[in-house]
Amino acid sequence: MHRYRSHTCGELRASDVGTDVRLSGWLHNRRDLGGILFIDLRDHHGVTQLVARPGTAAAEALDKLSKETVLRVDGRVVSRGADNVNPDLPTGEIEIEAAEVEVLGEAAPLPFTVNADDGVNEERRLEYRFLDLRRARMHRNIMLRTAVISAIRNKMTALGFTEMATPILTATSPEGARDFVVPSRIHPGRFYALPQAPQQFKQLLMIAGFDRYFQIAPCFRDEDARADRSPGEFYQLDLEMSFVEQEDIFQPVEKLMTELFEEFGGGRHVSSPFPRIPYREAMEKYGSDKPDLRAELELVDVSDVFASSGFNAFAGRHVRALPVAGVQDQPRRFFDQLGEYAVEQGAKGLAWVRVGEDGALSGPIAKFLTEKDVAELTRRLALAPGHAVFFGAGEYAEVSRIMGAVRVEAARRSGHFTEDVFRFCWVVDFPMYEKDEDTGRIDFSHNPFSMPQGGLDALRTQDPLDVLAWQYDIVCNGVELSSGAIRNHEPEIMLSAFEIAGYERADVERDFAGMLRALRFGAPPHGGIAPGVDRIVMLLADEPNIRETIAFPLNGNAQDLMMGAPSELTEARLRELHLGVRRPSGA
Incomplete structure (x- = not known):
């Protein structure tokens, strides 16, 4: 035996x-x-x-x-x-x-119960992660992750993609977050950067002629933690394709996601095909560029209705309305609780009216609405007895964010929300640029290597804020799984695009010398995307926090409490790396 x-x-x-x-x-x-x-x-x-x-x-x-x-x-x-x-x-x-x-x-006395989820705090769980992973739920999540990654590899290979590896030690790149840097011992004063994504390398693989690439890629970003993003490092399904347009990217990704979520989703329905929603439409209807389509309610811009209204609280402001049907039996507490929720999101309050059996409006702001206002709102929002309308007013971005959250909450509370489904969509036609409200500076809104719609002509003739890019996001149940784009494969367009964002040509030539040199030797039209593996597993496991699906995550302060990272270096090691440590005052 x-x-x-x-x-x-x-x-x-x-x-x-x-x-x-x-x-x-x-x-x-x-x-x-x-x-x-x-x-x-x-x-x-x-x-x-x-x-x-x-x-x-x-x-x-x-x-x-x-x-x-x-x-x-x-x-x-x-x-x-x-x-x-x-x-x-x-x-x-x-x-x-x-x-x-x-x-x-033999086991020492346990710091928490392993055979049950007893509500122990996350810091203690991460300190003793090897014990936490013995719990049935955590063990199941990690095994799900392993199975999902294995399935991704098999399905990507079947779709004609070739798995390839890209470097971990590379050069810094303006990808939208801070780099983690690694000092070079043999090149004093110089640093490698850990890749925020394999962006340039996968484009170089296309230029090298490999056509369809993928990898389960580790990515490193020095940014704050969120419930759906692990600080420090994360993994993504990185892929790139040559001789493609936007829809050519969508087809294999949509097939992959549908099959993955049907296989590992526990019987939950997967919406297919995925709708294409332009960015501006998403912001107008859902208040978010990552809409949760399980909520079957839509926002309506009614700013023009109140532009010359006698209701001073709304006059001259951006106003978004949320009509909700079938609330005739809801008590006053339903309305008050939604108002409280809006305040939690940062609103000063939530205005509302309801439609009675006779079609008349009642509620806190009904008396401020003229007959003309009521008639236009009734027509615009298709109001009928049993409807209620919630209003948010203020600056566009703030109203979008707050009312977008209220939309989902109202749907949950009013029976207009579908549970146990995966509802995907593509958000398309993102602006190429955005303006920093504090500095007034024009900067890239997404990936700086994206192709502008209209090419060089659009960059030279249009207002930068009107230029759209061949950029897209894939979203599931209100979670952005990935951004992607058709890449800019023409050097002159790339230089002009960076110039609009305030980069000198000489700086672009220096910082992206490898990319520009490659583009000048014949680059195919190409594009790609990189869905987050951690977020995919989080959705499949029905976990609210991404750390529940990662074996050894950092905590919210980007610390490894189990291994003691980040740690200090000895003076001898610092000298070997030609480094000195300058601590902030008070540290």
Whole structure:
């Protein structure tokens, strides 16, 4: 018999009754029922129940051991009997009569319970992540992640893509976030950058003639944590294609996402085909460029209705209306709670009216609306008895953000929200540039290497803020999975695009020398996208926080509490790297 096990803890069935077996695993749980010990033994594959009778050596050994001690147990498979079957376990028809026990690794007192989710705080969980990963939910999430990545590789290969690796040590690039930098020992005063994405390298692969590339790429960004973004590092399905237009990118990605979410989504419906929503339409209708289409409500711009209205609170401001049908039976508390929610999002309040059986409007602002206002709102919003309308007013960006959140919340509260589905969409036609409200500076709104719609002519003749780019996002249930673009493959267009964003040509020639040199040797039209693997798994696992699907994530302050990173370097190591440390005052 094998030194440690003849079977795994998830393997034995009723057909094995009478067999002598050896199992190894962790002491998951222990119950003492009148002197008879029942032990749940757990390994990677599952759980098997052990039974130890009073007075036996096995019972004496098992009674003293702490939970999470690693054991080797020899015994015989016996039937539990019909009345004692555990239908929740694949091994629930049998148990092991324990005969011999060997301790392979004794466990110290536990900092938290492993066999149940007991609400321990995240910092403690991350400090003892090796214990946290023993929990059934976490183990399941990590195995889901592994299966998803394996499926992605297989499906991408079947779609004709070639997996290739790109460098980790590279040069800094203005990708929209701060780089992590690595000092060079042999080039004093110089630094590598960890890639924010393999952007330039995958474009260079297209220029080199490889046609369809992909990799599960590690990316590094020195930015703050969010619920849907892990600080420090993350992984994305990075892909690029040659001789393509926008729709050519969409087709394989849409097929991949549909198959992935159908395979691993637990039976939840996947919307297909994915609708294409222009950026400006998304902002108008949903208040967001990552709309949650499970919410079946839409915003309507009614600024013009109130432009000359007698309602001074709205006059001269951007006003967005949210009509909601079927709320005739909702109590006043429904309206008050939505108002409270809007205030939590940063609003000063939430104006509303409701439509009575006679078509008349009532509510806090109804008395301020003229007959003309009511008639136009009724026509524009297709109002009928039982409807309510919520209004937000202010600056465009702020109103969009607040009312976008109210739209989803109102849908949840009013029965206009569909659960247990994956609703995808493509958001397209992003502006090439945006203006910094504080400095007035024109800058790229998305990837700086994107092709402007209209090419060089658009850059030379249009207002920069009117130029659209061949850029697109793929969104699922309000979560942006990725941005992508058709790339700028013409050097003159690239130089002009950067010039509009305030970059001197000489600086672009210096900072992107490798890219520009390659483009000047014959570059094919190409484009790509890079869906976030962590976010895909987060959605499939139905987890609200991305760290729940990553084996060893950093905490919200970009620290590894388990390994103690980031750590200080010794003076000797600093000298070897030709570095000195200048701490901020007070640190």
